[in-house]
Amino acid sequence: xxxxxxxxxxxxxxxxxxxxxxxxxxxxxxxxxxxxxxxxxxxxxxxxxxxxxxxxxxxxxxxxxxxxxxxxxxxxxxxxxxxxxxxxxxxxxxxxxxxxxxxxxxxxxxxxxxxxxxxxxxxxxxxxxxxxxxxxxxxxxxxxxxxxxxxxxxxxxxxxxxxxxxxxxxxxxxxxxxxxxxxxxxxxxxxxxxxxxxxxxxxxxxxxxxxxxxxxxxxxxxxxxxxxxxxxxxxxxxxxxxxxxxxxxxxxxxxxxxxxxxxxxxxxxxxxxxxxxxxxxxxxxxxxxxxxxxxxxxxxxx
Amino acid sequence: xxxxxxxxxxxxxxxxxxxxxxxxxxxxxxxxxxxxxxxxxxxxxxxxxxxxxxxxxxxxxxxxxxxxxxxxxxxxxxxxxxxxxxxxxxxxxxxxxxxxxxxxxxxxxxxxxxxxxxxxxxxxxxxxxxxxxxxxxxxxxxxxxxxxxxxxxxxxxxxxxxxxxxxxxxxxxxxxxxxxxxxxxxxxxxxxxxxxxxxxxxxxxxxxxxxxxxxxxxxxxxxxxxxxxxxxxxxxxxxxxxxxxxxxxxxxxxxxxxxxxxxxxxxxxxxxxxxxxxxxxxxxxxxxxxxxxxxxxxxxxx
Numbered sequence: 256x257x258x259x260x261x262x263x264x265x266x267x268x269x270x271x272x273x274x275x276x277x278x279x280x281x282x283x284x285x286x287x288x289x290x291x292x293x294x295x296x297x298x299x300x301x302x303x304x305x306x307x308x309x310x311x312x313x314x315x316x317x318x319x320x321x322x323x324x325x326x327x328x329x330x331x332x333x334x335x336x337x338x339x340x341x342x343x344x345x346x347x348x349x350x351x352x353x354x355x356x357x358x359x360x361x362x363x364x365x366x367x368x369x370x371x372x373x374x375x376x377x378x379x380x381x382x383x384x385x386x387x388x389x390x391x392x393x394x395x396x397x398x399x400x401x402x403x404x405x406x407x408x409x410x411x412x413x414x415x416x417x418x419x420x421x422x423x424x425x426x427x428x429x430x431x432x433x434x435x436x437x438x439x440x441x442x443x444x445x446x447x448x449x450x451x452x453x454x455x456x457x458x459x460x461x462x463x464x465x466x467x468x469x470x471x472x473x474x475x476x477x478x479x480x481x482x483x484x485x486x487x488x489x490x491x492x493x494x495x496x497x498x499x500x501x502x503x504x505x506x507x508x509x510x511x512x513x514x515x516x517x518x519x520x521x522x523x524x525x526x527x528x529x530x531x532x533x534x535x536x537x538x539x540x541x542x543x544x545x546x547x548x549x550x551x552x553x554x555x556x557x
Numbered sequence: 558x559x560x561x562x563x564x565x566x567x568x569x570x571x572x573x574x575x576x577x578x579x580x581x582x583x584x585x586x587x588x589x590x591x592x593x594x595x596x597x598x599x600x601x602x603x604x605x606x607x608x609x610x611x612x613x614x615x616x617x618x619x620x621x622x623x624x625x626x627x628x629x630x631x632x633x634x635x636x637x638x639x640x641x642x643x644x645x646x647x648x649x650x651x652x653x654x655x656x657x658x659x660x661x662x663x664x665x666x667x668x669x670x671x672x673x674x675x676x677x678x679x680x681x682x683x684x685x686x687x688x689x690x691x692x693x694x695x696x697x698x699x700x701x702x703x704x705x706x707x708x709x710x711x712x713x714x715x716x717x718x719x720x721x722x723x724x725x726x727x728x729x730x731x732x733x734x735x736x737x738x739x740x741x742x743x744x745x746x747x748x749x750x751x752x753x754x755x756x757x758x759x760x761x762x763x764x765x766x767x768x769x770x771x772x773x774x775x776x777x778x779x780x781x782x783x784x785x786x787x788x789x790x791x792x793x794x795x796x797x798x799x800x801x802x803x804x805x806x807x808x809x810x811x812x813x814x815x816x817x818x819x820x821x822x823x824x825x826x827x828x829x830x831x832x833x834x835x836x837x838x839x840x841x842x843x844x845x846x847x848x849x850x851x852x853x854x855x856x857x858x859x
């Protein structure tokens with residue numbers, strides 16, 4: 256059949272940049288794919304469900320049963336008044352499969368120096384490492400950095416760090432290293448506070464001691480940023496009582512997950528979540544004893 | 558709160574280009590968002606279901622109840638041996654909300670002059686208009702164009718065109734205009750034929766007289782290209798017996814829809830479909846008397 260010339264060599268192409276824009280009424284949200292880190296699915300991944308049930312849930316979602324690609328999506332919100340980053344990814348501090356949000360942000364024409372506020376949901380490394388570039392400089396040189404007060408109190412407690420087992424100390428070190436360039440520009444916040452006009456903190460403790468969700472409200476538009484209250488929808492939206500190994504206080508995290516998913520379903524609020532598949536935004540519907548995630552339909556129209 | 562400088566004006570940004578790459582074993586598929594055309598949801602859109610049921614299905618999927626944005630996704634398949642376009646969109650012949658696939662193809666580094674084969678599923682204007690640019694030239698100057706024989710026989714029949722009511726003649730004219738630049742480079746194909754190595758036609762008559770689906774097979778990988786055998790998943794995957802106004806022979810189209818969705822579900826084959834939400838690829842699961850579409854998880858890893 257027709258073959259007028261050689262096709263380009265396969266396997267040399269790259270994925271298109273992971274950038275997706277959507278509106279919350281007047282606000283403009285840009286989601287950035289940060290990359291993925293593979294995670295073996297063993298009996299330690301979901302700590303309170305038998306491995307065959309977890310594998311069956313993955314198979315039902317047409318996903319591999321033996322590993323997932325844990326995915327990360329950062330947000331920049333242009334409120335018209337503020338240019339706000341929510342969580343940072345790794346920038347140049349992570350493994351080679353991440354750090355794409357940093358490049359994608361620049362590809363989207365967003366200069367990190369113009370970000371005036373960085374809001375942090377919690378201090379796990381995939382959310383804060385990107386505050387500080389490997390050369391020691393502030394990734395967001397002109398930003399105030401807003402952190403959950405309870406999170407700061409936990410991770411910056413030297414006594415707790417020194418008492419932690421060796422394997423648990425990396426998290427404390429990451430927090431110290433990541434915030435170091437910001438000094439006096441760090442502001443601690445409580446739940447239920449408007450952090451910048453239109454963006455409000457929502458208590459979601461459990462995943463980590465001060466883990467926080469957010470509502471973004473503009474006009475009639477509302478977005479619930481779940482942060483890490485849930486994770487891969489095929490597992491932790493459909494079975495909200497399953498606990499991923501990442502949840503530090505399993506009972507509290509499970510209660511927060513149900514509370515936020517219930518709210519999203521009841522109010523039909525659009526949600527965004529850090530570990531949902533890119534572009535990591537959609538809606539939550541009640542389904543049986545759990546929930547179903549309906550991703551938004553990709554639209555070129557803003 | 559922190560506002561060190563004005564945020565950029567909202568409302569001036571564009572969506573990221575609609576380009577998504579995925580592999581079918583050794584083959585590389587690139588999906589291009591072509592744009593959308595709004596369509597009012599009235600009692601004529603689904604011809605065999607009461608409007609309130611249609612509206613309820615849209616609401617369940619968190620979509621507006623009064624209109625949909627009919628979306629279009631074209632494909633380019635690099636088999637390593639051939640560079641194949643499947644359906645063309647409108648190029649520069651459509652309303653302002655379409656034609657993006659033409660730009661996206663160039664943004665992805667695919668020169669239309671390097672396409673050696675264009676495979677057409679059927680002759681509706683959103684699938685063939687882009688064969689010919691407005692200036693009269695061939696959009697794919699070095700390509701053989703492969704068309705379903707039954708489709709050619711229907712739309713190129715002057716007697717049928719002349720007997721058609723005035724309102725139905727535009728489709729016949731579009732077919733004549735679109736294929737005009739290709740002359741002897743047009744090849745008619747039957748169902749069940751390998752069109753280029755790895756790409757085989759699958760009979761799916763009904764949506765139009767010669768409407769065709771395709772399997773793309775490489776190594777252990779298989780992709781079922783549904784073409785227009787289904788449409789918006791929230792309506793025509795979940796309720797496969799509903800007939801969109803676009804189906805020319807409703808009974809035959811409904812049978813083809815069920816046959817292909819059943820095959821995809823039974824064999825757990827990845828599917829692509831022209832009117833599914835971008836990137837328009839995923840999996841089909843049996844659900845009750847219908848099916849559920851599970852989109853692929855966006856991945857930066859090819």
